[in-house]
Structures are given as C-alpha cells and as structure tokens.
Amino acid sequence: MRIGHITLANRLFAAPMAGVTDRPFRQLCKRLGAGYAVSEMVTSRKDLWASLKTSRRADHEGETAPISVQIAGTDSAMMAEAAAYNVERGAQIIDINMGCPAKKVCNQWAGSALMKDEALALEIVEAVVAACAPHGVPVTLKMRTGWCAAEKNAVRIARAAESAGIAMVAVHGRTREQGYKGEAEYETVAAVKRAVSIPVVANGDIDSPRKARNVFAATGADAIMIGRAAQGRPWIFGEIAHYLQTGEDAAPPRVSDVRQWLLEHLDDHHRLHGEASGVRSARKHIGWTLRGLPGGEAFRAEMNTIDSCTAQVRAVGAWFDALADIQALMPATASRAEPAELH
Numbered sequence: 648m649r650i651g652h653i654t655l656a657n658r659l660f661a662a663p664m665a666g667v668t669d670r671p672f673r674q675l676c677k678r679l680g681a682g683y684a685v686s687e688m689v690t691s692r693k694d695l696w697a698s699l700k701t702s703r704r705a706d707h708e709g710e711t712a713p714i715s716v717q718i719a720g721t722d723s724a725m726m727a728e729a730a731a732y733n734v735e736r737g738a739q740i741i742d743i744n745m746g747c748p749a750k751k752v753c754n755q756w757a758g759s760a761l762m763k764d765e766a767l768a769l770e771i772v773e774a775v776v777a778a779c780a781p782h783g784v785p786v787t788l789k790m791r792t793g794w795c796a797a798e799k800n801a802v803r804i805a806r807a808a809e810s811a812g813i814a815m816v817a818v819h820g821r822t823r824e825q826g827y828k829g830e831a832e833y834e835t836v837a838a839v840k841r842a843v844s845i846p847v848v849a850n851g852d853i854d855s856p857r858k859a860r861n862v863f864a865a866t867g868a869d870a871i872m873i874g875r876a877a878q879g880r881p882w883i884f885g886e887i888a889h890y891l892q893t894g895e896d897a898a899p900p901r902v903s904d905v906r907q908w909l910l911e912h913l914d915d916h917h918r919l920h921g922e923a924s925g926v927r928s929a930r931k932h933i934g935w936t937l938r939g940l941p942g943g944e945a946f947r948a949e950m951n952t953i954d955s956c957t958a959q960v961r962a963v964g965a966w967f968d969a970l971a972d973i974q975a976l977m978p979a980t981a982s983r984a985e986p987a988e989l990h
Contacts, residue, residue, distance in 0.1 A: 648682065648870055650740055650846065651785030651814040653713050655870075657682035659859075659884045660817075662850060662874035663717045663742065663789070669703065670710050671915035672932070675908065676877060677711055680884030683870075684715070685789075688744050691720025691729035703919060707737040717789070719744035721767070723774035730778045730786070741779050743772060745790040745804075746819050746850075759823035762804060763794045769807050776812035785814035789850075792835040795824040801835050802842045809843045817848035817872050836866040848872050854883075856890030856897075863891075879935025881908070906967035909936055910960060917956040926956050933963060940970065 648655045661668060661676040661684035668676075673684035687704045695701050707714045716738040718729045730741045745761045745768060761768040776786045788808050793799035805816050818839050820831030831851030840847040849868035853859050854876035862871055876883055882900050889897035900908075912932065917925040930950055937943030946966050953959050 648846065650683075650713070650787060652783070653739065653785065655682045655713070657888060658870035659887055660684065660848060660870055660872040661877055661884070662817075662872045663687060663744070664874055664878075665747075666928070667878060667931075669916070669919060670706055670708070671912055671919055672881070674710060674915065675912045676881045676884060679882045679908070680886075680888050681873075681877075681881075682884075683713065685742050686714075686716045688717050688719045688747065689729065689733060691718055691722065691725040693725070693728065693732075696732065705733060705736050706919060710737075713739045715740040715742055715787070717742040717744050718775070719747065720771075721761070723767075723770045726771050727774040727778035730775045730784075731782075734779060734782050734784050738784065740785055740787060740814075741775060742787045742789055743775055743813075745788055746817070759791045759794065762790060762800060762823065763798075765800065765804060765807070768804060769811060772808050772811045772813060780812070786812065787815040787817065788813050789817040789819070791819050791821055791823055792832070793822050795822050799835055802838050805839045805843050805847075809845050813845065815846040815848065815869075816843065817850050820849070820851035833862055833865045836868060840867045840869075846870065850874070856887045859887045860891060879932070879938055902967060902971045905936065906964065906971070909933070909967075910964055913956075913960055913963065917960075922956055926954055926959050929956075929959060933959075937966075942966075942970070 648658045659680060659682050661673060661681045663685035665687050668684060668687050673686065676684050689701060689704050714737050716733040718726060718733065718741060720726045720729060733741060746759050761771065772788065779786050790801060790804060792801045799822065801818055808816060816839065818836045820833050820836055833849060836847065836849045846869035848870045849862050849866045850872035853862055853871050853873050859871055862868065873883060886897045913929055916929050920928055933950055934947045937947060950962065953962055
C-alpha cells in the first residue's frame, strides 16, 4: 500500500478525529497494528496557528513515520499556506478535510460543506497540491459520499481530484446530511474505486474483523479507515490484521496488557497536554477503555473527581490491578463512542 512515493506498513488506517487522534493516540494505534494514522484537523487560519490547541495538534515529536496532517478551510490560498506550514513542521503527507459533518465546521463552508461547491473544492485541491509538490509531499483527500442523498457527487469529485494530483481518496459511506446517523453504505465507495486509479480508502462503521473483511470485499478498496471503533479499543487494528491473515479471531488482549498500554498512553498524553488539560482530556480515553467492564461505570464517575495526572495514573493502575484478580482477558466487544467531531 502506497501513498505517492510513501510505502505504508499495512492497509489499516486510523481515521482523523478532532479531540481524539492527537500524537499519543496515533502512536498507540500504530503500535497496536495501524499502518497509518491521520492527525486531528488543523485550521488553515493563520491567526490561530500560535494557539495552544493548534500547536499541540502540530506536535510530531517522536512520531513514527509517515506523519500525516489533516488541514481544513475554505480559502485556497490559506489552505496552500497551511499545507506549507505543516510540511515545515514535519508533515510527510497532507490530507484535505472534505468530510467533517460538524455544524460548526460546515457553517463556515469547510469540511463536507465543500462538496456542495465543486469548483471551490477543486480550487483548494489544486492549490494544496501545488504547495506540496516542490517538497515531494503527497496530498490526500477525505470526503463523504455527497452533501445529501439527492446529490452524491463523490465519484465526480474523486475524478477531478485525481486529475489535479491527489494521491489517495478516503470516502466515508454517509452524506453530510446523515452526519453519523443510520448505517454507512459502501456502494458509493465501490463506485469511486472503479472510477479512479489512485488508492481508495473505505471508511464508516467498520468495527470488527469480519466487518473489515466484508467491506474490503464489497468495495474493492485498497485500505480501510477506522474511527470510533478504535476509541477504547486501539488493538482492533491488530485483531483485524490477524483475522485477514489467518481467517481466525485473535485472542482478546490480557487485562495486564491493556493496563500497560493505557498507562503508557496516559503518560504520553499528560506530557503533551500538561497537568490541567491533560487530566481532563484523558478521561474520555479511560472511559472508553473501561466501557462494558465490571465496575467500569462507577470508576468513570470517580475518575471525574480526580484533578491531578499523578493521581489519575495511580487510580487507573489500581483499578486494573483489582480487575486482573477476577478477569484475565478483555471482552471482545467493539467500543461505541459518541460521534462528536469525527472527521
């Protein structure tokens, strides 16, 4: 699997998710089997680049290659400048956000709202590709099937994007109008795959090894992209890889392994986000991991009262130690997280 001149470890990708796929989480997903992971959305607004939020999103210190950064905006010149800015800071692949359905993004005509203005969408693609070409940095595009059910224009946009130099397209099997409601459909993904010669990635509702196999078969996609199902279950990439290679289910991870992964993730997370922000933003990762485990809900409530990183790590370690006394393996259930701000 290649994106331009860059060869990836496998065909299993971690989807960009605002507030989730920071560097520590991307590193964890790669460590547990993802061949590729895309950053949180970085704004094209230059006045926000110095903000703490954006600077953290553009932090790639120690990150394993390839480093992929997603950018979002509505002005082609600003998007080109944002691409160059992130390339200077280590981005090896630039991804254009044309898939986010969040109202606060689409109300500014960014994200999947761009699919409603194909001329502007193509202008942005051309500008970003031109900005990245001198650096040898490939550009990818993540989009939806269309703006609404009556106007599914993913095939048309994919063809235009390929002609403009896009190296890969990822398609979430829902329209902007759907948000994250209903079920993802893969017929449009398959149609995009038939229409272009660049790699195509299928995204949406892939939450198990068998679903991954079925989506590959239904779409002919070159890769799959997983978002919500990796929240609290980042080992899903390894599970899928094992199943695709052997046809058999991988053994669930041991509680002791999950304890180690989560504690190491928390340490990395706290170092990036700092004391006050880190302890709060880590709560969702802890909660997702504990979902469905004995006593998990009660501990999540307790977790919300802890306001120091050290105490948070100590409490999580103690809780897992107690769980290990009664349960050796994690249950093989998919995480079902709230779909806010997924791109």
